[in-house]
Amino acid sequence: MxxxxxxxxxxxxxxxxxxxxxxxxxxxxxxxxxxxxxxxxxxxxxxxxxxxxxxxxxxxxxxxxxxxxxxxxxxxxxxxxxxxxxxxxxxKDWEREWMKNYHAIRCGERLWICPSWQQPPEPDKINLMLDPGLAFGTGTHPTTFMCLQWIDQQDLTDTQIVDYGCGSGILGIAALLMGATQVIGVDIDPQALLATTENAKRNNLPADAMPVYLPPRCPKVQADVVLANILAGPLADLATQLNALTKPGGRICLSGILGVQAESVIAAYAPWFDFDPVVSQDEWVRLTATKTRS
Incomplete structure (x- = not known):
């Protein structure tokens, strides 16, 4: 009407x-x-x-x-x-009108993010089917896109990963499709945990491939890779916790950070991690590092 x-x-x-x-x-x-x-x-x-x-x-x-x-x-x-x-x-049919704004996104050599109602442009590639309406994280924002590009470049075969602040589950599901054995999803928002579970099912992943938790219930694991696309302030505050979740020699990928905030986030993790060169898109940056000190 x-x-x-x-x-x-x-x-x-x-x-x-x-x-x-x-x-x-x-x-x-x-x-x-x-x-x-x-x-x-x-x-x-x-x-x-x-x-x-x-x-x-x-x-x-x-x-x-x-x-x-x-x-x-x-x-x-x-x-x-x-x-x-x-x-x-x-x-208009407003329940469907918003869908026109979403299109498949290529995130590197192997990975595509595709709205769940569209056919993948390259069916032979790794295609993550996503419902953008469930929770934050569609791949369109520079912070998410840069993380997806990094995931596309990694050999994640048989790795365990923590996706801290999982939102829609997009990063963790991408990692699973790229060969990770298990991803632990963590978020403060119960709706995000539901979205992650639904999007994992949509991608035909086993039920135990991506268990999800509120932060107090996060298992005390030491993962091969920790992903955290949140905001600079919370990332700095979480440095000790995210370090504890990363095994020696493990990798960490941090985003949701403005360029002017990069130094403060790096300083929070510097006691344990050696950082790669900063990668930027627009005013946002992605930080990746290797844990070299316990």
């Missing part, structure tokens, strides 16, 4: 009142978008950051009385709404 949307240009202090106003006027949902291309890379723990200039959009059923809805929104907001306009939202 068709929908109407009310788009309002706002500043950060106006946002909360605008959300209340649009919901009170009949909006079935309210979304916030950056209105000025202002990146927010790494919020503090527990923080919900907002941009300085924001587009607040309320979604309404098509039979809403626009005049009455506008008056009600102004009443709750406490005055005239900031610059705004009503628009008719095109009637």
């Amino acid at each position: 068709p929908w109407l949307q009310l788009k309002v240009k706002a500043t950060r202090p106006q946002t909360e009142k605008l959300e209340d106003a649009l919901l009170a006027s009949g909006a079935v949902s309210v979304t916030l978008q950056d209105a000025a291309d202002q990146p927010i890379f790494e919020p503090a723990l527990g923080e919900t950051p907002l941009w300085d200039d924001i587009r607040v959009t309320g979604l309404y059923s098509a039979d809403i009385d626009i005049a009455k809805a506008s008056l009600q929104a102004q009443k709750v907001f406490g005055g005239e709404l900031p610059e705004h306009k009503w628009e008719l939202l095109e009637d």
Whole structure:
């Protein structure tokens, strides 16, 4: 069915009142978008950051009385709404529309990441079939893509791996398809653990190939490879734990790091690891290293 949307240009202090106003006027949902291309890379723990200039959009059923809805929104907001306009939202199959934005991605010589509803472009290659809707990690972001490129370059035959912050399971599943014996998936989000399990099944992997755990239940193993695509702050905080999960001579791959944060992350792991040259894409970097000291 068709929908109407009310788009309002706002500043950060106006946002909360605008959300209340649009919901009170009949909006079935309210979304916030950056209105000025202002990146927010790494919020503090527990923080919900907002941009300085924001587009607040309320979604309404098509039979809403626009005049009455506008008056009600102004009443709750406490005055005239900031610059705004009503628009008719095109009637589409929205459950499937978002799928058009995802395409197969080649991540090296051997590895492809393919949306689960598409045919692989090169069926004879290693094709990881992924449902991008389940959890973070689709291969499109530079941090994930650089990790996948590194996995593609490694000989992972008969290795044990820890994927710490597994998200959709994309890195760990790629490692299994590249020859790893077992990957232990760890994440703080139960939805991510579910997504990882479902994506492993989608790739016809054995049920015990990628067991998943919340961090307190992570087995005390020493893996051949530890993968961690998180953020710079948590990676630095986790240095002791991730070192303990890496066997002597093992490898570690860290991402989710801005270029300006690389030195601080390297310093956190330097007591145990010798680092390879930094690899970068856009403003992001990937750090890989070998454990040479216990």
